[in-house]
Amino acid sequence: MENFKMIAKTFFGFEEILAKELQILGAQDVEQGVRMVSFVGDKGFMYKANLSLRTALKILKPIYYFRATNEQGLYKGISGIDWSQYMNSNQTFVIDTTVHSDYFKHSQFVSQKSKDAIVDQFRNKTGARPSVDKDYPDLRINIHIDKDQISVALDTSGNSLHQRGYRTATNIAPINEVLAAGMLLLSGWDGQGHFLDPMCGSGTILAEAAMIACNIPANLNRKEFAFEKWKDWDNELFDQIIDSLMKKIKEFHYTIQGYDKAPSAVSKAKDNIRNANLDEYVSIAEKNFFDTEKTTQGPLHMVFNPPYGERLDIEMERFYKNIGDTLKQNYPGTNAWFITANLEALKFVGLKPSRKIKLFNGSLEARLVKYEMYEGSKRAKFAPPTS
Structure with missing residues (x-):
């Protein structure tokens, strides 16, 4: 060929x-x-x-x-x-x-x-x-x-490739699947540890995290591609490609968890995870992140998409302060990443981000930020060993 x-x-x-x-x-x-x-x-x-x-x-x-x-x-x-x-x-x-x-x-x-x-x-x-x-x-x-x-x-694709085929139920302004996958890859998520999305909405970040962890092809659940209607469409070759990709799917030995305080979001997220055939990897619970603490041993990788004020009527200053306080007090040993288009609100987190990456969420200029929460104090982590 x-x-x-x-x-x-x-x-x-x-x-x-x-x-x-x-x-x-x-x-x-x-x-x-x-x-x-x-x-x-x-x-x-x-x-x-x-x-x-x-x-x-x-x-x-x-x-x-x-x-x-x-x-x-x-x-x-x-x-x-x-x-x-x-x-x-x-x-x-x-x-x-x-x-x-x-x-x-x-x-x-x-x-x-x-x-x-x-x-x-x-x-x-x-x-x-x-x-x-x-x-x-x-x-x-x-x-x-x-x-x-x-x-x-x-x-060759037809509809945009973010339309993976697993998401039938959505909340207000759900995150685009390609944006979610890109954030996860930028954050260094590779499936080698526990994962949490503490504000999971309709479950998009969870689904993309599970597919990355297990090396499941992103568009396996998609109904069709434009090339399937072409004159040179080769169905046999396509089936061979799918078979070879399926053989590269990996086992996953950690947990992927999602929380949301809205019962409707939890129900939609569970439906979408089931549609994607990922329910053996992902568990979702109705919880308010601000009332939770870390439940897993070892490092935790966290990626989430908090509301921006564009989507929900919340008191921004207090909300972002609560994010910082919850991370600081309840999530030691965690790399926490989130995206926000409310650049002003980042000041209220009360923590210094170790990375800031400029992205766009739709037409909104946003930042993907990283906060490293150490076990014990940061000073202790970097202190020279005592002889």
């Missing part, structure tokens, strides 16, 4: 961990960009990347590059692709366009003009034409314009 270039799209701040994921998976020529990583692999690797990558939102397969500064040039460029290689006249397609250009102002106009070029090509050759289907197309085409540079790619 021949190799080709692909592009994995991701969130700002995840480029390095996505590149690392690709290297571990066996990609060639891995190069980081902004919110994307390019790489090279064959068709089997395209299937494997879609199934396995935790921090990718989409995987695109570029098929053509050209330059244009006006609508005639755009039409001519799109017409220069032999679209019968990728679909038949009785199939459906949709075009997603991103534009950063003074020559082309409106993505909708570019999509419309490109659609005309594709439809006209089929009509001229066969007398029949494919139609547009925005919801369930047979082929999803991605056009990216940067100044006069136009890149045409096939979307």
Whole structure:
């Protein structure tokens, strides 16, 4: 099978961990960009990347590059692709366009003009034409314009890869699955210890933590990928890839726990964990974090997504002070990480973060912060040994 270039799209701040994921998976020529990583692999690797990558939102397969500064040039460029290689006249397609250009102002106009070029090509050759289907197309085409540079790619994934397929029940503003997985990987979570999400909401961080710990492919529960409707779809190869990935699933010898004080959240989280077939690894209890203490021996890894005020009406100053007090008094031997878009509220935690990583939660600029809670005092930990 021949190799080709692909592009994995991701969130700002995840480029390095996505590149690392690709290297571990066996990609060639891995190069980081902004919110994307390019790489090279064959068709089997395209299937494997879609199934396995935790921090990718989409995987695109570029098929053509050209330059244009006006609508005639755009039409001519799109017409220069032999679209019968990728679909038949009785199939459906949709075009997603991103534009950063003074020559082309409106993505909708570019999509419309490109659609005309594709439809006209089929009509001229066969007398029949494919139609547009925005919801369930047979082929999803991605056009990216940067100044006069136009890149045409096939979307191999379809719906965004954060739609893993296990989450049917959600709370207010649930965390995106790719964001949750990226936070866990940035925090260094590798399944070698106990894990706690003390404000687990609908259980997304717990599910992603369990899949990382056991090396379960991120998108194993997903219903479909766009490439399954392609002309060169190879069902047998896809099944082989799944079998090989399933053989690499690891055993897990620690605990993954989730708390939430809302009964509705606990019930939804349990449903989602069950949907993901992860209930043997994850336990969830109705508890208010501020009334809890560490229950496991040895180091504890904690990652959570506290409410920001965007989501819930809470007294921010007291809430964040309670986070700091609970960690300090009740959770020795814990690496605690959480994300917040309320940068002001971090001052009230009353602890000095050892790391701050800039991320975005949707359109909100956020920080992923780390607090190291030592067994005994920090001073004692770093004191020189007495002779």
